Amino acid sequence: MSLESLFKNITYFFMFYFAALYGIYMVMNILSAYNISRFLRLRLFTTSNQAFNGLELPVSIIVPAYNEQYTIITTIHALLQLNYTSFEVIIVNDGSKDAMLQTIIDEFGMVPFPEACRVRLKSQPIKQVYTSTLHSNLRLIDKVNGGKSDSLNAGINLSRYPLICGVDADSILQPNSLRSVVQPFLEDPRTIAVGGTVRIANGCVIENGRVIKAGLPKNPLALFQVTEYLRAFLFGRVGWSTLNSVLIISGAFGLFHKETIVAMGGYSTDTIGEDMELIVRMHRHMRKMGREYRIIFLPDPVCWTEAPEDYKTLRNQRIRWQQGLAESIFRHIGFIFSKRGGIPGWVAMPYMLIFELLGPIIEVTSFIFVGIGLTLGYVDLILALAFLLTAVGLGVLISLIALFLEEISFHTYSKSRSLMILFFCAILENFGYRQINSWWRLIGLIRWLRGKGSWGEMKRIGAPPINNKSN
Amino acid sequence: MPVIIISALSSLIFLQLLVIRDINTRKKKRLNVFTTLWRPIMMRVVYSDKAFDLPVLERRDHIYFIDEWNHIYSLIKGKARTRLIQIFVKLNIEPSARKLINKRNIYNKLIGVITIGNMGDEKDWDLIRSLTTHKNPIISLAALKGLIHIDPQRAVVDAIILISHNHFWSTVHVANILKEVGPTILSKPLAHAATQVQDHDTPYLLRYFNYIHTSKATPALNKIMHQEIDDRVISSCLQAMDDKKLLHWVREYVSYSRWHVRMHAASALGRMGTKKDIKQLASLLADDHWWVRYRAAQAIARLLPLNFKELMTIRDAQTDRYAKDIMSQVIFEERFI
Numbered sequence: 119m120s121l122e123s124l125f126k127n128i129t130y131f132f133m134f135y136f137a138a139l140y141g142i143y144m145v146m147n148i149l150s151a152y153n154i155s156r157f158l159r160l161r162l163f164t165t166s167n168q169a170f171n172g173l174e175l176p177v178s179i180i181v182p183a184y185n186e187q188y189t190i191i192t193t194i195h196a197l198l199q200l201n202y203t204s205f206e207v208i209i210v211n212d213g214s215k216d217a218m219l220q221t222i223i224d225e226f227g228m229v230p231f232p233e234a235c236r237v238r239l240k241s242q243p244i245k246q247v248y249t250s251t252l253h254s255n256l257r258l259i260d261k262v263n264g265g266k267s268d269s270l271n272a273g274i275n276l277s278r279y280p281l282i283c284g285v286d287a288d289s290i291l292q293p294n295s296l297r298s299v300v301q302p303f304l305e306d307p308r309t310i311a312v313g314g315t316v317r318i319a320n321g322c323v324i325e326n327g328r329v330i331k332a333g334l335p336k337n338p339l340a341l342f343q344v345t346e347y348l349r350a351f352l353f354g355r356v357g358w359s360t361l362n363s364v365l366i367i368s369g370a371f372g373l374f375h376k377e378t379i380v381a382m383g384g385y386s387t388d389t390i391g392e393d394m395e396l397i398v399r400m401h402r403h404m405r406k407m408g409r410e411y412r413i414i415f416l417p418d419p420v421c422w423t424e425a426p427e428d429y430k431t432l433r434n435q436r437i438r439w440q441q442g443l444a445e446s447i448f449r450h451i452g453f454i455f456s457k458r459g460g461i462p463g464w465v466a467m468p469y470m471l472i473f474e475l476l477g478p479i480i481e482v483t484s485f486i487f488v489g490i491g492l493t494l495g496y497v498d499l500i501l502a503l504a505f506l507l508t509a510v511g512l513g514v515l516i517s518l519i520a521l522f523l524e525e526i527s528f529h530t531y532s533k534s535r536s537l538m539i540l541f542f543c544a545i546l547e548n549f550g551y552r553q554i555n556s557w558w559r560l561i562g563l564i565r566w567l568r569g570k571g572s573w574g575e576m577k578r579i580g581a582p583p584i585n586n587k588s589n
Numbered sequence: 590m591p592v593i594i595i596s597a598l599s600s601l602i603f604l605q606l607l608v609i610r611d612i613n614t615r616k617k618k619r620l621n622v623f624t625t626l627w628r629p630i631m632m633r634v635v636y637s638d639k640a641f642d643l644p645v646l647e648r649r650d651h652i653y654f655i656d657e658w659n660h661i662y663s664l665i666k667g668k669a670r671t672r673l674i675q676i677f678v679k680l681n682i683e684p685s686a687r688k689l690i691n692k693r694n695i696y697n698k699l700i701g702v703i704t705i706g707n708m709g710d711e712k713d714w715d716l717i718r719s720l721t722t723h724k725n726p727i728i729s730l731a732a733l734k735g736l737i738h739i740d741p742q743r744a745v746v747d748a749i750i751l752i753s754h755n756h757f758w759s760t761v762h763v764a765n766i767l768k769e770v771g772p773t774i775l776s777k778p779l780a781h782a783a784t785q786v787q788d789h790d791t792p793y794l795l796r797y798f799n800y801i802h803t804s805k806a807t808p809a810l811n812k813i814m815h816q817e818i819d820d821r822v823i824s825s826c827l828q829a830m831d832d833k834k835l836l837h838w839v840r841e842y843v844s845y846s847r848w849h850v851r852m853h854a855a856s857a858l859g860r861m862g863t864k865k866d867i868k869q870l871a872s873l874l875a876d877d878h879w880w881v882r883y884r885a886a887q888a889i890a891r892l893l894p895l896n897f898k899e900l901m902t903i904r905d906a907q908t909d910r911y912a913k914d915i916m917s918q919v920i921f922e923e924r925f926i
Contacts, residue, residue: 159695173796234917515595519602525609
């Protein structure tokens, strides 16, 4: 085989790879559109017919927090105002080095509480449990630092209710978010986990820990993440949910059946991608037990989160995500094509492995390879353009379809100007932003192979960021 | 060429986005105009005996009308509902609602079931009843609600059978429907059915016992407890008990082998027991299971309301560390929370 035909064949392979990737996205799109339209139409009935009557499943909200002194008070106030009948809020101070603990104690009249701890999951030692004298449903755990998963496990040990809701300390929840995510548990007792769509809070008007008006950020990196999140959540996870094959429920906000988590041994403390690891383990556990179950992802935008606006923080976040993904997939590699794997093991996990985990290798290599081939004359211009059409052009279409889906469903950004900006963003993000992302993911993969993994810190824009109105 | 293709497709999507936005804006405006006109008319008709001239309702507004009508229906009761139904008949929208019920689209079907159910016409009984077994629980529950609107007395018998079999129905939705029926109609058939159904169905009926009269619930619970029943049914009965006449059953199960039975017995003693039961409850403070200890401590605190001196004496008398800890926790909760 001549060098020219070798280059050509490899270029065809890359084109096939991108076509397959976007083909899967397209299928997810269709599934998601079906799911969203059904959800929106029936929501009217399910929520209106559900006047609170005391039979709702009570929820324990667990907020692991580390050095969040500027955001935690607003978060707690917002959580306490959630529109739901029966819930408790458990804040877990994971050995913070800042003044977070004292800030909470002062603000909520916390007093030491002689909790008769029930230890069902291992966690770092608890130094003290506090309870609020102002809010009977608020408790604070002060424990030795052990990481997010460890804090969640400690919170589960002290939780009193059958459903547990893990919330990041910087998440901003909608007032009805708890009510929305509980709904699948009420409708189908087989439900063991529910996640909701996370949106970017940058640029939104936030008052007392609540998004009053959705808006777009001015920062281009944050702006690209708005379309990226639309794509990931609106038709990525919602699409997989239609097949009962969701593999990730964001750590920012998810609701779980407590006894299932406890039976599985709780959150894994030796992984940095604990949210995905837990869900994959849930699939394996339930399938191994031969029990029917549902893991659901709601298209409803229930949670808002602050996106990184600087290059370095974003880069570190994406590297960590890739490391977490690699850990989760390789820990459960035996689940792929396993006897009881079902759609999660036979379709969703292989997709994750080929396109999400190993994808960056192919994506980065393909651009370099075709570039070299074009320069050396082994790949002609027509073929190179055809490659670009599949690699970038289809990406543009997929991003635009995500925007389209958002417009016909939730219509979050009501201004016409916002629509225009998002439209151009959906196009522009495919020329540079996505390729940089692939590069970061590749670094994440290499770091994971070399065994380097640690959680970085989120650089917050203007502390305290969510106390008052902000743009 | 590829650039042209991408640009063309992108422009097409953008155009679609604009068209959709325009359609939605127009729809919103039309709905606003409709609501501004018809909501006051409906409210006036509902709260007055006078006859009103109704404006012409355009055919394309039928679906808006049906939505608004169902919404107002859910907010009112008695004579007002009858008057609301009269508007529906007068405007001849019934055929539109009937068409919806036969649609395959689940949302249209749902709106049809709700509307026809709300009309409460006896002749629709069979049609609505056939939908109570629909595979979609939202449709079947809406149909059940419809039956209740048509004839609650007759519907309740069907409803109870369906509830005992449909374990996937949302408890919250069912409870709201049964609440609408009311204890006068519900008490006798529900109490009777709970004693007749299979063991594995009993708990699904017992969870609604707090919506019926105690005079009916107590004999039924007594009868069930006399039968040979499994642990789950015992637990459900203990949860439903709220009459001192049943206290002997509760006391009997305080030291039962299964922990969830002991836990519910402890809670029931807290609700119905007397100070004499404190000794038995104190023995549960050292139970192997946290929830049994916690409920026992709570029950003791309930039997000795705000009597912190006595509560502390009980705590100090405990030799088991776990018993002491749980009493300390509950005393603190009683005192400060």
